[in-house]
Amino acid sequence: MIKMEAVNKSFGKLHVLKDITTTINDGEVVTIIGPSGSGKSTLLRTINLLGEPTTGAIFIDEQNITLLKEKQVMQMRSEVGMVFQHFNLFPHKTVLENITYAPIKVRKIEKAQAVKEAEALLQQVGLADKADVYPSKLSGGQKQRVAIARALAMKPKYLLFDEPTSALDPEMVKEVLEVIQSLATTGITMVIVTHEMAFAERVSSKIIFMDEGKIIEETEPSIFFEAPQSERAKIFLEKVL
Numbered sequence: 482m483i484k485m486e487a488v489n490k491s492f493g494k495l496h497v498l499k500d501i502t503t504t505i506n507d508g509e510v511v512t513i514i515g516p517s518g519s520g521k522s523t524l525l526r527t528i529n530l531l532g533e534p535t536t537g538a539i540f541i542d543e544q545n546i547t548l549l550k551e552k553q554v555m556q557m558r559s560e561v562g563m564v565f566q567h568f569n570l571f572p573h574k575t576v577l578e579n580i581t582y583a584p585i586k587v588r589k590i591e592k593a594q595a596v597k598e599a600e601a602l603l604q605q606v607g608l609a610d611k612a613d614v615y616p617s618k619l620s621g622g623q624k625q626r627v628a629i630a631r632a633l634a635m636k637p638k639y640l641l642f643d644e645p646t647s648a649l650d651p652e653m654v655k656e657v658l659e660v661i662q663s664l665a666t667t668g669i670t671m672v673i674v675t676h677e678m679a680f681a682e683r684v685s686s687k688i689i690f691m692d693e694g695k696i697i698e699e700t701e702p703s704i705f706f707e708a709p710q711s712e713r714a715k716i717f718l719e720k721v722l
């Protein structure tokens with residue numbers, strides 16, 4: 482379970498997250514949506530302390546992670562995987578090496594085992610034939626599927642997605658969303674920042690709608706998309722749907 486309690490985040494004078502309190506239960510797929518600049522990515526990045534909150538507490542499985550020492554933060558991050566907008570693959574490693582690197586280094590498993598697991602993950606994301614290729618030879622959609630396989634290779638309990646399709650050409654969005662959607666049925670807890678509304682409606686157990694640094698609505702997708710409660714959500718949906 483991920484729990485945020487009265488989380489605030491400022492960048493200098495800019496107050497970006499305002500008193501965020503929410504709980505994400507195990508097995509949930511939560512999508513964070515809202516206007517550009519409303520604080521969605523900032524919120525997501527506080528969950529694994531890539532951005533530290535200015536005030537407030539974040540609990541992962543009852544542990545207040547804002548109190549962790551650096552080494553413990555590393556351990557926590559191996560349980561909270563992240564997929565970034567711009568893939569962040571190692572350019573000088575092959576696809577297979579990108580996926581096996583952290584399991585060997587951090588999970589400390591044998592190379593042969595890491596390779597076996599990586600091959601299974603590549604199969605799962607539809608890239609079994611790309612193991613020995615370098616990232617520069619892949620399309621954006623393929624790169625993002627490798628990034629998802631790499632995150633899964635750490636066997637995280639939680640997986641965070643920061644606008645995973647925003648950097649892709651339109652024709653590659655679908656293949657990545659399909660992979661994420663197939664993960665949603667595996668029971669892994671996921672938090673996804675996205676501008677893909679149809680996907681959010683399809684895949685989420687809960688929608689968090691943000692505006693100006695606050696959570697305005699937090700509800701199941703059928704209610705949010707069909708009968709939003711707040712004026713701000715209504716205006717937002719009129720613009721994007």
Ligand SMILES: Nc1ncnc2c1ncn2[C@@H]1O[C@H](COP(=O)(O)OP(=O)(O)OP(=O)(O)O)[C@@H](O)[C@H]1O
Pocket residue numbers: 492495497515516517518519520521522523524
């Ligand atoms: N590292 C930073 N330093 C200073 N300001 C930042 C930083 N990161 C984000 N911000 C500011 O915080 C606000 C919220 O940004 P954030 O990226 O969280 O919004 P978002 O809702 O994810 O937007 P988008 O949908 O456009 O990605 C913006 O005004 C942004 O400029």
